[in-house]
Amino acid sequence: MRVMVTGGAGFIGFYVAKALIERGDEVVIVDCLSDYYSVALKKNRLKQLGDRVKFYQVDVADFDELKRVFTENKLDKICHLAAQAGVRYSLENPFAYEKTNNLGTLNILELMREFNVKDLVFASSSSVYGGNKKTPFSVEDPVDSPISIYAATKKHNELMAHAYHKLYGLNCFGLRFFTVYGPWGRPDMALFKFTKAILENKPIDVYNHGDHERDFTYVTDIVEGVLLALDKVTGFEILNLGNNKCVTLKHFISCIETELGKEAEKNMLPMQPGDVHKTFADIEKTKEVLGWEPKVGIEEGIKNFIDWYKDYSETAIGNEN
Numbered sequence: 006m007r008v009m010v011t012g013g014a015g016f017i018g019f020y021v022a023k024a025l026i027e028r029g030d031e032v033v034i035v036d037c038l039s040d041y042y043s044v045a046l047k048k049n050r051l052k053q054l055g056d057r058v059k060f061y062q063v064d065v066a067d068f069d070e071l072k073r074v075f076t077e078n079k080l081d082k083i084c085h086l087a088a089q090a091g092v093r094y095s096l097e098n099p100f101a102y103e104k105t106n107n108l109g110t111l112n113i114l115e116l117m118r119e120f121n122v123k124d125l126v127f128a129s130s131s132s133v134y135g136g137n138k139k140t141p142f143s144v145e146d147p148v149d150s151p152i153s154i155y156a157a158t159k160k161h162n163e164l165m166a167h168a169y170h171k172l173y174g175l176n177c178f179g180l181r182f183f184t185v186y187g188p189w190g191r192p193d194m195a196l197f198k199f200t201k202a203i204l205e206n207k208p209i210d211v212y213n214h215g216d217h218e219r220d221f222t223y224v225t226d227i228v229e230g231v232l233l234a235l236d237k238v239t240g241f242e243i244l245n246l247g248n249n250k251c252v253t254l255k256h257f258i259s260c261i262e263t264e265l266g267k268e269a270e271k272n273m274l275p276m277q278p279g280d281v282h283k284t285f286a287d288i289e290k291t292k293e294v295l296g297w298e299p300k301v302g303i304e305e306g307i308k309n310f311i312d313w314y315k316d317y318s319e320t321a322i323g324n325e326n
């Protein structure tokens with residue numbers, strides 16, 4: 006099948022595109038190469054894919070340009086991962102979230118309707134659970150009280166996909182990813198920032214005094230879930246893709262220190278606005294619908310990241326990040 010992967014130069018999109026081409030599907034990537042973080046890292050991810058993918062440097066918020074991609078390619082399915090990501094930055098620049106996440110997703114849905122492309126898998130986020138006290142977080146839990154602008158846009162995407170499903174019969178699976186990590190990861194996320202700072206003998210900022218808990222999910226597990234969703238998408242479902250295990254930030258940091266053989270200098274800081282105390286995925290529904298189960302534990306995942314980071318930072322990152 007021919008799949009459009011939006012955000013295919015991004016962390017998760019790159020892995021999804023790679024897995025699709027490796028199993029014989031055709032991939033059309035749409036990514037504007039936003040400068041939210043290192044464009045060099047995005048280009049290096051694309052280099053790994055080479056000419057096995059068709060790449061369009063297009064902004065999903067630009068309806069006419071996106072329409073050109075639909076016109077030039079007969080698409081079977083859409084995997085919509087392009088987004089302005091990050092909770093903290095959404096307080097600084099809410100317009101970037103409105104534009105890419107809300108308008109961009111509307112453009113995808115409208116063009117799917119117009120070009121009769123029926124199947125959509127899109128990225129939502131564990132952040133929609135906001136301050137949910139009940140754990141683990143179930144897709145049955147109400148998520149009407151976002152505590153960040155990023156989360157509000159992700160909830161908006163779920164609602165819009167549901168409306169297009171009801172109105173026009175689009176099949177849509179929305180996947181709520183829980184803190185994804187692994188090699189080729191994002192420089193704005195904790196694992197990358199901490200590893201880089203520790204290796205450079207710089208202090209790390211530890212919010213909420215390290216008492217956060219996160220359900221860290223390894224990228225290859227996420228990719229397996231995304232591909233299963235692309236294969237099985239029918240009707241409308243919202244599904245959690247999380248590891249189903251909670252890890253405190255303190256433990257996460259100690260795993261990084263162990264792997265690097267070096268202790269971090271820590272700036273203990275209070276909770277940040279928009280941040281949540283805990284994320285923890287209930288994955289029963291995901292198991293039932295997709296037959297999916299995560300496989301990679303935190304120690305193995307961190308080791309894989311650090312091995313990649315050491316290698317990559319010597320060869321490519323240099324001063325680029």
Ligand SMILES: NC(=O)c1ccc[n+]([C@@H]2O[C@H](COP(=O)([O-])OP(=O)(O)OC[C@H]3O[C@@H](n4cnc5c(N)ncnc54)[C@H](O)[C@@H]3O)[C@@H](O)[C@H]2O)c1
Pocket residue numbers: 011012013014015016017018035036037038039040047063064065066085086087088089090091104105109128129130131181182183184185186191
């Ligand atoms: N990484 C995580 O922990 C996590 C957790 C929950 C949800 N998500 C969601 O998963 C998806 C992928 O996240 P990621 O971690 O790979 O992020 P990422 O930032 O690495 O990838 C997103 C990609 O989208 C592209 N993009 C941004 N704005 C665009 C626009 N207007 N038009 C076209 N392309 C644009 C960026 O250039 C980037 O390559 C996103 O929707 C994100 O919100 C990620």
